[in-house]
Amino acid sequence: MTHLHRAFLFLGTFSSLVLSAAVSHGQSCANSDQVPLTKVKLEEIASAVGIGTNDVELRFEDFALETVRPGLPIPHNNRFFFSADRRAKAGIANVVPDGVIPLITITAIPLKTFIHSNSVFYESKAVRRTRLPPSYQKYQILGFLDALEHSPAGSEGSFVPAIVFMTTSDVKAISKKTRLLATVQGVGILHTIACEIPDVLPTENNLQMGAAIVVNPEVYILNISFPFPSPPGSPGRVRP
Numbered sequence: 001m002t003h004l005h006r007a008f009l010f011l012g013t014f015s016s017l018v019l020s021a022a023v024s025h026g027q028s029c030a031n032s033d034q035v036p037l038t039k040v041k042l043e044e045i046a047s048a049v050g051i052g053t054n055d056v057e058l059r060f061e062d063f064a065l066e067t068v069r070p071g072l073p074i075p076h077n078n079r080f081f082f083s084a085d086r087r088a089k090a091g092i093a094n095v096v097p098d099g100v101i102p103l104i105t106i107t108a109i110p111l112k113t114f115i116h117s118n119s120v121f122y123e124s125k126a127v128r129r130t131r132l133p134p135s136y137q138k139y140q141i142l143g144f145l146d147a148l149e150h151s152p153a154g155s156e157g158s159f160v161p162a163i164v165f166m167t168t169s170d171v172k173a174i175s176k177k178t179r180l181l182a183t184v185q186g187v188g189i190l191h192t193i194a195c196e197i198p199d200v201l202p203t204e205n206n207l208q209m210g211a212a213i214v215v216n217p218e219v220y221i222l223n224i225s226f227p228f229p230s231p232p233g234s235p236g237r238v239r240p
Contacts, residue, residue: 027172029195029210030232036169037194037207039128042238048202050240059238060194061124064166065099067236068192068209074099074122081118082150086143089135095143097121103153103161104228119153119161120228126168133175141178149185160225162188164212169193179216186223189215190230197235209233 029036046056065074080094087093099122105114121144125132134142144163153159163182165174174191182189190212200206212230214220220227 034195060126067233070234081147083143083146085146116153131175205235
């Protein structure tokens with residue numbers, strides 16, 4: 001077998017693994033008996049525990065950040081990240097993701113660990129009737145992608161920064177425009193939905209984020225890189 005044949009075999013196998021990882025997760029719940037959580041149902045649950053309508057999205061954000069990584073809550077972020085693209089479109093020069101963590105990448109050859117600060121964003125969206133296109137909320141999504149493209153990981157060119165959207169199940173899929181733009185900019189997009197655990201009271205841990213799906217696996221294939229593991233979150237609830 002020639003070196004060229006080996007290279008094609010490796011790329012084919014690698015691509016299959018990445019695509020399988022993306023497809024196998026899907027937009028799904030942690031367990032088959034769970035029910036995808038809609039915005040309407042979230043509001044009902046929130047009302048039952050004394051959360052007012054104006055606070056539902058903030059309390060959902062708290063739940064998502066606290067539980068999406070079992071045992072490793074995502075800290076709340078209040079830092080601004082510059083975006084020239086958002087400034088050009090909406091006159092707003094920054095974005096403020098709900099959570100920000102480093103991107104940790106392990107390479108095989110050589111065996112080495114790279115840590116890039118501020119290169120993974122987490123954003124919660126308890127919303128209806130949107131697929132989060134680049135123009136959403138005065139080009140907020142565009143700004144996220146732009147900021148990540150110029151993050152420490154994105155600036156090096158051989159690593160894939162990422163954003164994880166944590167949503168209610170009303171977001172059936174992420175906008176095609178957002179997926180294509182992210183791929184061009186070298187940014188991975190992951191999507192996880194919240195689900196309701198049956199027969200559990202709202203005063204107990206009745207919600208759980210599902211495993212996150214990679215919605216633009218092409219960006220990882222192009223960079224010969226695997227997305228970071230994103231299993232289901234731990235059970236939790238919205239709190240007043």
